[in-house]
Amino acid sequence: AMPVIGFLHGGSPEPNVNPVAAFRKGLAEAGYVEGQNVAIEFRWAAGHDDRLPELAADLIRRRVAVIATPLSTQAALAAKAATTTIPIVFGTGGDPVALGLVTSFNRPGGNVTGISFMTAEMGAKLLGLLHELVPQAARFVALVNPTSSLAEPFIKDLQEGARTLGLQAEVLYAGTDREIDAAFVTLVQKRADALLIAPDALFTSRRAQLATLSLRHAVPSTHVIREFAEAGGLMSYGPNLANAYQQTGIYTGRILKGEKPADLPVAQPIKFELVINLKTAKVLGLNVPDKLLALADEVIE
Template sequence: MKRLFLSIGLILAVLVGAFFGASHNTNQANTQKKIPTVGILQFLTHPALDAIHKGMVDELAKEGYIDGKTIHIDFQNAQGNQSNLKSMATKFDNENADLSVGIATPAAQALANTVSGKVLFAPSTNPVAAGLVTDLKHPGNHVTGVSDQAPLKDQLALIKKFIPQLQTLGIIYTSSDISATTEAKEMVKLATQAGLKTKVYTIAQSNDLAQVAQSMARNKAINAVFVPTDNTIASSMPVLLQATNPAKMPVFPTASTMVQAGGIAAESINQYQIGVTTGKMIAKILRGQTINDTPVEFMKKGELVINVKAAQKLGIDVPADLLKQAKAIPGGIIK
């Protein structure tokens, strides 16, 4: 009889242990599920976009979302390939990411058109024209983000300060890039209002840049060239400069990374700060804030960046007041 009771006791102990073991595993699995997944889709590799990504991850860590510990970040880079954008966006949707972030407008558009969950753009110059939102203050329940509209009035004033004899402004951009198109059209408007002539050149893809840039460089009437926020040209600045530098045609882009690559100067939106602002927005949404209550945020003020070496190469004197102003900004002077 004692053996019978002992056997029953052992069986009960095993069953109880199995029950609590299963409960522990279930609780552990549930705990793991509580760690949010954020998918980050970057359009291509470029210092400006890389800086946005870094700012985003750094700010998330400050907010308590550390990759691999309190959050899972699935980072994908499409390397400028449209089919990659689609397949990577589908991956985020299949894994039910709590939030998906598109670095640059093409990545954000791919996510918005594919992912059923929440989407942020970081950044998009004109999110309404890009079809990402219909209302900047009340985006809806699916998409919001950060806009990087360049301070174009300040940029034009900067170009005129460097080139006092400016009469004709060349403008080159990628026609399929909504952000670039928006800024290019706005610059044409501002230049016309300032009594300047403009000559516009467009490319469809990076392979077009060499030929179009050569055509632009042969136009002796052009005194300076403006390049808007354009991912395609940003990643191919050496190609553009191979045409413009021999023609002594100064290039004024909108991004500091494009100035570092050989542009003359820019009133540049800080790309890292775009990432920081996006990181703060991600944290708010993960904590329960709805996208409809998360208006599009704007990076309004630029930072002066001057490439002194590039200016000297073209025989351009840097105005003393601008040089002083740029020296007061970390990274404002590129030698």
């Protein structure tokens, strides 16, 4: 019988069509093609992280050969809590050692390994870039998912960055679509000058909604994935999402071939990208400094 991969994710399938294609590409690089010599069982929590433990248990009952949780930290934690024997390949924006997923980067130890992007520690970097882009902004607000394990390190890094730059950064919390809408109402009431959207599977899958709301309320905003800028957000800075999913696919394939997660070091992405949406900048009446344009990997016109 063909080996089965359990694909567990906190988001929804529709916004993740391209990332899943990149995951399949990684699998193919490792010699596995869906329908030919491997099957994939998808389980999506659609923004309801509380459903992840049951979805993980379901995959374990299906006797999957490996569980992949690309770019879904909560899914990785749910899978780890559910099995100590089935190999797990994660993609996380957090520190996998601090999250308790692995014992170390070089020697993960148990049944878990994967890719770490460290986007949780990018609060200060995003704030700095947004400050350069909107120098007159005084009140910065961060949108954070309270259920996310990345929330605390992101806020800590953001506050340290704010202190260094002498800026004010407030935190608003949202864990559902309705709360995202409500947060924007609060944002307007607080007269926020700029918005940082924290790394989170929910926000990534709701990037179009977030970009639209930012434009509607004329708030310059940034997020960690380029797809946010492509959807109309002002700017994004972070690891290449497709590349991350592809790497997760390669690792999943290597484990299917018989390599042990304990011996596969946690990989870290090489490529970070800065994308600026000039069209959005014009709508917001912003002049993008030449220095930033020169740094940008892509400028959307």
